Amino acid sequence: MSTQVQTTLRGPEAFGLARKAVEEMERAGVWPTPLNFELWLHFLGDPDGALGQEMTRLLKAGDAFTEGTAEMLAAEYLPRGRLSEEIRDAGAVLNRELSTVSEAIAKAQRSQAAYGETLAGASAHLEGASEPTALLGVVSKLTKATTQVQAENATLEKRLANSTKEVARLREHLEQVRRDAMTDALTNLANRKAFDEELLRACDEAEKKRQTLSLAVIDIDHFKRFNDTWGHQTGDQVLRYVASVIGRVSKAPRVAARYGGEEFAIIFPTESASAVEAALNAMREEVGTRALRRRSTNDELGAVTISAGVAQRRPGESGSSLLDRADEALYASKRGGRNRVTNGERMDEAA
Template sequence: MTGQVQTTLRSPEAFSLARRAVEEMEAAHVWPTPLNFELWVHYLGEPEGPLGQEMRRLLADGTVFSEGTSEMLAAEYLPRGRLSEEIRDAGAVLNRELSTVSEAIAKAQQSQAAYGQTLAGASAHLETASEPTALLGVVSKLTKATTQVQAENATLERRLESSTKEVARLREHLEQVRRDAMTDALTNLANRKAFDEELLRACDEADKKRQPMTLAVLDIDHFKRFNDTWGHQTGDQVLRYVASVIGRVSKAPRVAARYGGEEFAVIFPGESAAVVEAALNSIRVEIGARALRRRSTNDELGAVTISAGLAQRQPGESGADLLGRADEALYASKRAGRNKVTNGERLAEAA
């Protein structure tokens, strides 16, 4: 939660913001679920923030706020507070582990120092002792001190082993939290935040290696009409199906993401526009060849088609400019009747 929204919710304006959120949801025909309410509160509380801008774009496009759409927005724009909480909890556990280990080490050091003093004293006694009784006393002290040091060392080893396992568990947990924060909940593809970061990294890598890199944008044709006809749950089913095909064809080092409501994007590192065009047509044909059925009623939904556009990155080109050219190619596919793949490089040549 941003500071601006947090401040508003702790002031008398909170009631006004809550009422506006409910009114806006009703006007947009959005169910006031707890997740939608949280989204609208953030949207209205900070309309110029990243979530506010994305919400305005979706509303202007007439996007239906299905459960999947809301989950996508929440995963992308709302996880930071929860992620911070996870990190704080992990940090507290790690601090406890470090304190315990530090105490064990300090105790072991004290035992080692005491053992050293015992050895020094024993050495002095051995030099002067001549009676068997005196020698037995020295040996007894050494045996007792050695046993104590061994016990302290064993305790320290157990503590270190336990802490090592706990730190490994925390590392695995935080890595899972990080993956969840970067994954679209509905489709299990990368979310927009993860895509934006990966696009920057891929552009830098393409410049360093002086290799090609191509970006593709894909969109489900007439998805709003499909949602209006069959309902949001069936729409989510279609999104998952399309994402499964895109994800299967886009294995690493390719990166596939759900970029918007029914829009997807794929980064193709080291691949030319011609290679990517063939891959996109393979995805398009496979998706369109299957007649889907509604799970709840087994009604035939008919074929789902996608349109796609692609652009090959020019040396030094920014990710935003590359995405803009891929979007232009996508719109060209839409204008040409949909269910098509448009190579942006040919658009540039024709212009």
């Protein structure tokens, strides 16, 4: 949540912003779910922010604001707050664990020091002791001190073992939170934030190693028609279906993401545009072979087709430039009648 929105929600304007959020959602035909309400508060509280700009774009384009859209926006623009909260919570637990372990170590150190003093005293007593009773007293004192040190060490070992388990649990939990923050909730593919970071990393690696790198952008043909004809839930069903095919084809080291709305992107490390073109055509054919049915009524939805464009990275080229060229290839597929793959390298050769 931006500082601007936080300030507004803690001041006298909070109630007005909340009322406006409900009014705007009603005007846009969006249900006032908790997630939608949170998104609209951010949108109206900071319209020039990243989330505000994206929501403005979606609303102006007339795109349906579905549950999937809300989840995608939340995953992309709201996870930082959640992640920060999780990190703060984990930090508090870790601090408690460290404090407890420190106390246990300090106690064990004091016990060891006392044991050393007992040994020193016992040594002095033994030198002058000649009576069995005196010797028995020294041995008894040593036995008691040894038992106490062993107990303290056992407690410390148990505390350290428990802390190790707790730290491992925290690490696993935070890793899951990180994965959630980088995953599109509707399709389980990477979200746009994760894609942007991976594209930057992939371009840097390709430049350093002088390797081939290709990028594909994919769009579901006439997706708005599915939403308008069958409703948003059916549209989400179509999105999940296409994403499942893309996910099967895009095993590591390939990286697939839901880039926005009905658009997807795939990074192909070390693969040429011609090899990627063949993979995309196989994907396109698989998507078109299945006859989808509406879950609630079992009505046939008709053919689902996809269009795609692919571009191969040039030496020194940035991720944004590569993405622009892949987008140009995608638009060429749409202009050419859709349900096809356009290789941007062939476009450049023809030009």
